Amino acid sequence: MRLRCVAWLLATLGGTGGGAAGAAPVSYTVDPTHTTVYFAASHFDRTTVRGRFGKIDGRIIYDPATGAGGIDFTVDTASVDTGNRSLDGVLRSAQFFDAANSPVARLRADRFVVENGKLVAVEGELTLLSTTRPLRLEADRFSCGEISLFGIRRKVCGGDFHATVTRSAFGMTRFLPEVGDNVTLQISVEAMPSDSVAP
Template identity: 70%
Template sequence: MVLRTLALLTVSGIAGAHAAPVEYTLDPVHTTVYFSASHVERSSVRGRFGKIDGRLIYDADSGTGALDVTVDLASVDTGNRTLDGVLRSAQFFDAAQHPVARLRANRFLTEGGRLAAVEGELTLHGVTQPLRLLAERFRCGEVTFFGVSRQVCGGDFRAEVPRSAFGMTRFLPEVGDTVTLQVAVEASPAGGTAR
């Protein structure tokens, strides 16, 4: 569920000031993957992943790059310890056997001069499937915190994933098959410090 996410992807909006590819790092303080799924068609089960790591190599002049993001599945947090244990177990993520979800992407799609979507592959529960993240908002530029300026790219992304496609069918159909991912991300050039 990563999902990634992703938003390393987001740095695709940086102005063309760089003449060569630049490496960016996700800010773990300001990057989170949220998820939700229908529960008996009455409400939603919601949660988040708190441990995310990722890197992007991006050439702003050509708009090309490569993305590799991992999500620690043991960091799942629904606010319910019992449910968190079930999600970590072999019934769902099987975090003991498959400790991370991984997103790799190399296609950034723009519309009207703005980042519209990022496409790649998601590996989860030992299965790899295509994934398309829609950009709900995105912005890149210099920001200043406590008198220190740095380049920051960030945005919100959204995707819908059928969990059954990754072999996770426990409690279907009472718990819905479609999982909505919402990815909030920030990324800075490698070596930057989170604020």
Template identity: 85%
Template sequence: MRALRLAWPLAVLSAAAVAAPVSYTVDPTHTSVYFAASHFDRTTVRGRFGKIDGRIVYDPATGAGGIDFTVETASVDSGNRSLDGVLRSPQFLDAANSPVARLRADRFVVENGKLVAVEGELSLLGTTRPLRLEVDRFSCGEISLFGIRRKVCGGDFHATVVRSAFGMTRFLPEVGDNVTLQISVEASPADSTAP
């Protein structure tokens, strides 16, 4: 199974808490990617991707890090089986020939000690374009769940993708060219187990 991997910025981790670069694994049960596009400029078509994978690497000493986030395009789910078939077809995601979409980033924009954006690139349908994720919220800390304590970093992010830039021009302009992405991510150190 080919999955997306995401290396995610942990720019607000305390340097005192971690002494070397740390690898974090995205928890797929608490991570989601939703999309939305206008339909005849009257309603909004929405959906999500069900199979997500990712890694985060962060070095608090230098502020360097990276995202490598992947999604299986065949896992698209709009809640409408017929529409899902169209979205998986060569008219849109072409899941048979392009099974993975990939987001990679290595620039974290921090203002006043707060992560405000992540800049990188999105690869889809054999095309790679710049992508900036705006941060709605992001934080790190320990949580306790079912008696297990672990460090967790997570947040909500959003971006707009112009689908025609990746060659997806079917049903333009009736189906909007601008696709909004809403991404929620939770990640823990790679050697920990998420309940």
């Protein structure tokens, strides 16, 4: 069942857009087939454990005229996938993501950091295991425009982002320090205007 999220209120963005007259923020709905959260953590400081979350839902509000924006994403923690079923079971358990009691991780942000007309970061907060901490996503690239696929044209916003999260800050301390405390996140997101997405 697809997770639901709350679209960012346009009024929330009013103070971040520089007051441009006629600004028209657009709501974009995440395309789950082209959006993934990847993670990596060191294992005994020799190798790296990597995985992904396959079920993501969310909204992006973006005003290309001002660079103002906001996001509200939810991630189904039970959708964790490392390619190792035994490890996936451990990660879903109370030792790590506790998917039975904390089925959703949530990323919300109301500040797009723009420099020289280019999005360089998104600042907000991550909620995981009932704990909320600040999070800054560095933008590797981000753009909006029209694409054509199999002769179908559509508007799309998308980009790649990265961040580092300290898992112990969320109370996730199992197997420290053998399994690293710092977890690298790589987020690839693609979204379409909400009015073009079927309910």
